Ligand SMILES: Nc1ncnc2c1ncn2[C@@H]1O[C@H](COP(=O)(O)OP(=O)(O)O)[C@@H](O)[C@H]1O
């Protein structure tokens with residue numbers, strides 16, 4: 001069947017990318033790459049943040065709070081911006097906050113957040129994470145090249161370069177650890193290199209271990225969380241990248257902290273970060289925080305409960321009645337519209353067909369019919385919080401692909417679509433319970449247990465296309 005696409009895509013999509021996008025969306029999670037193939041709407045928001053990444057790459061700073069309801073697209077947006085930042089030669093790190101991962105703590109939770117960020121460190125060449133070792137390697141190789149070109153001793157070149165770090169808090173030990181890495185590189189001591197990278201990742205839990213392995217007196221700990229991010233942002237620039245973008249999602253976990261002292265200590269950390277970026281004292285460092293309106297606005301437990309943050313984050317009072325201002329630190333995600341959702345369905349159809357219009361499984365007419373079906377089942381949530389409706393649509397495509405000759409008309413009416421339920425709306429009191437599950441892990445579990453269809457406990461799932469297309473051998477190695 002040959003149908004022209006209303007969205008004007010012409011590009012083919014690589015099978016690996018296609019499979020990763022579809023697999024993620026069907027599991028109810030946001031794709032880690034290739035977001036541009038499905039991205040719709042929010043042009044002004046994207047433009048504002050692209051400008052931020054340019055500013056960071058030019059040595060500036062920036063903090064943004066990406067605020068939207070549960071399911072409205074915060075995580076998707078953060079990953080989209082992250083991909084764009086990678087293209088601009090920024091290094092990115094990202095992590096979800098959780099009861100075990102916070103910005104401030106005394107029981108190891110801030111170090112744990114740091115370690116998670118470092119594990120997820122990505123560069124353009126390594127967009128899936130695990131890039132820290134190669135960033136360090138790159139720093140060393142560049143220094144070696146300079147040493148060779150100028151006839152200097154490599155160790156001297158490295159020391160001179162690392163001098164830039166020593167003016168920052170914790171910079172001496174950081175520089176020492178990099179020097180140890182170089183020593184390991186120079187003498188073929190792999191263990192020394194491994195230990196240096198472990199230290200940088202925040203994986204040493206005691207000073208004694210760090211001293212024994214590397215001869216340094218300090219480690220990345222709860223108290224030095226932010227100082228180490230600043231050091232890392234300086235270091236990635238020394239390694240030839242343009243800056244560091246830090247993406248922190250699920251900020252609602254701070255709002256859920258039952259202990260007000262712990263909560264305020266975390267908010268104070270956010271204030272430090274925000275002040276540094278507003279005053280321009282940080283350089284080449286940007287932060288993106290993803291959170292719900294409650295996390296921002298609640299005057300009892302949200303950021304607004306902390307006076308200094310409320311005054312800095314207050315929305316522009318003129319930005320009402322259709323007037324917008326994308327220059328402040330708070331970025332409210334506008335709702336997707338039915339038109340956006342239509343374009344999204346068309347893009348999904350296009351991705352599913354690996355970019356080949358001749359392989360579309362549905363005509364345009366079916367996209368409208370599917371939207372009507374969703375609207376009648378769950379009202380306007382179908383386009384405002386589209387996770388389940390996206391999954392339902394991909395399930396429909398999977399059935400059509402594997403059962404040639406099936407009529408889409410008879411299938412659409414049978415698809416069960418459940419409204420989204422926000423797990424964060426459950427009572428807050430047990431929220432202090434430590435659980436290492438991130439929201440994404442919960443989503444994955446829930447969607448696995450409900451056949452990938454909804455997060456509520458409605459059992460009726462009519463379409464059960466859980467098998468993958470038979471020729472999808474790339475999925476065997478698929479990782480989220
Ligand atoms: N701008 C967009 N374009 C295309 N799909 C989107 C967009 N925003 C969100 N989505 C999709 O909507 C669903 C929910 O988005 P998500 O980022 O998980 O929401 P949140 O993090 O706010 O809870 C995901 O399936 C995501 O892929």
Ligand SMILES: [Mg+2]
Nearest residue numbers: 074075076249
């Ligand atoms: Mg999210």
